[in-house]
Amino acid sequence: MMKMRRKDLYRQRTLANEISCEGVGLHTGKRVRLTFKPAPENYGITFRRVDLPDSRDIPARAQFVVDTALATTLGRDGVRVSTVEHCCAALHAMGIDNLRIEVNAPEIPIFDGSALPFVRLIQEAGVVLQRAMKEFIVIRRPVQVGDGFKSAALTPANSFSIHCSIDFRHPLISNQLMELECSSANFCREIACARTFGFLKDIEALKSAGLAKGGSIENAIVVDGFSILNPEGLRFADEFVRHKTLDAIGDLFLLGRPLIGHLRADKSGHALNHQLTMRVLSDPTCYEVIRATPGEMARIEATLPTFAAAAAMA
Numbered sequence: 216m217m218k219m220r221r222k223d224l225y226r227q228r229t230l231a232n233e234i235s236c237e238g239v240g241l242h243t244g245k246r247v248r249l250t251f252k253p254a255p256e257n258y259g260i261t262f263r264r265v266d267l268p269d270s271r272d273i274p275a276r277a278q279f280v281v282d283t284a285l286a287t288t289l290g291r292d293g294v295r296v297s298t299v300e301h302c303c304a305a306l307h308a309m310g311i312d313n314l315r316i317e318v319n320a321p322e323i324p325i326f327d328g329s330a331l332p333f334v335r336l337i338q339e340a341g342v343v344l345q346r347a348m349k350e351f352i353v354i355r356r357p358v359q360v361g362d363g364f365k366s367a368a369l370t371p372a373n374s375f376s377i378h379c380s381i382d383f384r385h386p387l388i389s390n391q392l393m394e395l396e397c398s399s400a401n402f403c404r405e406i407a408c409a410r411t412f413g414f415l416k417d418i419e420a421l422k423s424a425g426l427a428k429g430g431s432i433e434n435a436i437v438v439d440g441f442s443i444l445n446p447e448g449l450r451f452a453d454e455f456v457r458h459k460t461l462d463a464i465g466d467l468f469l470l471g472r473p474l475i476g477h478l479r480a481d482k483s484g485h486a487l488n489h490q491l492t493m494r495v496l497s498d499p500t501c502y503e504v505i506r507a508t509p510g511e512m513a514r515i516e517a518t519l520p521t522f523a524a525a526a527a528m529a
């Protein structure tokens with residue numbers, strides 16, 4: 216990303232140009248056209264179904280999540296946009312505050328199953344700074360959801376950092392741990408290209424139920440009992456936990472603003488990530504929304520010494 220002055224780290228960002236591309240929808244198996252359109256300052260991020268002419272913009276916010284099985288799905292007035300999480304992860308990590316996203320199908324294209332194609336689209340369109348200052352959601356009190364087996368928790372921290380672990384009863388996956396300081400550079404290097412994954416028996420069951428029609432080794436790591444079916448193998452030895460980290464970055468973007476806090480996600484997934492965001496938003500003592508005005512910045516930086524590092528990411 217561009218070199219910029221320190222105070223510019225805190226300015227809102229949108230894209231310099233409109234950009235479109237096409238890819239396959241994971242569940243319908245049909246070609247989907249995705250368009251990113253620049254949006255004015257303080258607009259936020261919205262999704263719109265352009266195949267349904269009268270449908271309204273759906274804000275990328277947790278209050279509009281209508282389903283978390285298999286993927287994170289947003290909806291409004293019965294209109295749905297599914298599989299938003301990889302796109303949202305890229306927007307979160309690249310610090311995009313304002314964008315209209317249009318799609319002509321009920322789902323965002325899956326591309327290769329990672330966030331890298333979304334990062335490339337953002338980079339190709341170019342990022343521009345806007346006049347208004349960014350807003351952040353700063354965690355002020357610990358919040359936890361889940362049970363003894365799986366959990367997701369946010370605690371106050373100086374930046375956006377993640378501790379993510381998984382534990383699958385599968386010889387190729389088993390225990391994996393990812394710890395990440397979520398700057399855009401770290402995201403692009405460590406997380407963006409990690410693909411989603413599925414077990415062959417689950418994918419076959421989904422296909423016989425009419426789902427995952429577009430699912431293939433082109434857009435997911437597919438694992439059977441003892442091996443990985445993708446001939447090219449893995450992009451990282453621990454690609455699985457890296458993808459879970461990617462999903463969490465996308466799901467937490469639905470807090471509505473970039474996050475300043477530490478996420479600990481143990482065997483979490485879309486459902487639990489969503490529960491966590493709703494728990495935070497339901498209790499205003501858990502968080503503070505900070506607009507990065509010069510006065511607020513001085514106040515925040517007194518208590519958050521590495522805030523600038525997070526802003527560089529956000």
Ligand SMILES: [Zn+2]
Pocket residue numbers: 300301411458462
């Ligand atoms: Zn995912």
